[in-house]
Amino acid sequence: MKFEDAIVKSIKAFLDGKMAEEFSQTTEGGELFYTPAYFDAYEKAIEEGDFDPVEEEMEDDAEDV
């Protein structure tokens, strides 16, 4: 399998809402942030105009402080 084929396969699986099993356990917190559900919510928020990138950046800065 070529690299490009692996990429296409990975994208297909993600668009179908699938992620590698037990993949989240490899992360420190045990939970993944950028899941298919996150992107669905992100798309919906952009369509409805609820998403404000400036606001999000400000929230991030506040957390850092």
Place this chain on the structure above:
Amino acid sequence: MQKMFDAPIPGENFTSDVRNYPWHRPPEIVEYDDGVEYLMNKLQEQEQAEIAYSMLEVGFPITTVVSAMLMQGIAKGKFPIDLAILIAGPLARYIEIIAKTNDIKYKMGTEDENRQPITPTSLKMALGIYEDDEEETDVVEVVDSPDGAEGFMSPPIIASDEEQSSMLGQVEDDEMEML
């Protein structure tokens, strides 16, 4: 004879510097979320965004844009190949959302373009089913033109039996016999 000795010495690989290329060194990003975030931020850079969305406008599928970006990251030693494959999906989805919101025409590139669609006709042909009704539908009715006009594609006019026999000279022979 000379070629026989023109080969690497066993263990020669251990003498080379393995830090020559970025991908020989440990990657900078090893976490999934960090990798996705890095690429999403990268796409917000003016230059990178121009390249990516211009590629989509030209007609390249999202899969090609994603693999180009990932190859770039691997070459720079940002993330390992296996992580690149894992973060391909979120990156493609992110590009899709941005393309949708900015009315950029895009192809995902995950659909198989060589696939033949299954239709009733193709299925019948594959199963060897032939219907007799097809022969009946092939019969074409010849309609005479209302003005009797003879066009280039009109059917030929067939002469009557008398005309044909006269053309063959049969009438003349009969008349000759009578005389």
